[in-house]
Amino acid sequence: MELLVRTADSGDVEAICQFGETYIPPHYASLIGAEAAEAQVRSWWNKAHIEAAVAAGLMVVAVDNHQVIGVGQRAENVIYKLYTHPAHRSRGLGPRLLAALVGQLPAGTDRVCIEHFAANERAGAFYEREGFPVERIEPSPTGNPALAIVWRARSLTD
DSSP states (O other): OOOEEEEOOGGGHHHHHHHHHHHHHHHHHHHHOHHHHHHHHHHHSSHHHHHHHHHTTOEEEEEETTEEEEEEEEETTEEEEEEEOGGGTTSSHHHHHHHHHHHHSOTTOOEEEEEEETTOHHHHHHHHHTTOOEEEEEOOTTOOGGGOEEEEEEESOO
């Protein structure tokens, strides 16, 4: 079976939640700490949140051999989830997920924004390569610089 990137449907909810539970804590623990990483899963990868996003058509998945290997999510013109299975990184999957999310935007949308933790330098480098320069950095209310939010934007009218 060929790798497929598509809009997530209700049958993907459990697999998306499992993806988050499996890959988000180890990805973020060294960047923002284990407690903050677990909080990300509780807040953003729980069934109620994922079901609502899927029902609204705001999530995309990459599926290989019936297994979710990548996830992306947006809210309006802001992308705030874009993750690939560690074994599938650096193989062009990130740009495909990003393109799928941008492709969901309503006609006439003039720009797309992305946010990520300051500590996630790998994500920052990826977004920079994909044409998303830094627009601003919001300090974390916790005072932890790793949890600062980096906002990036790319014009869609060029």
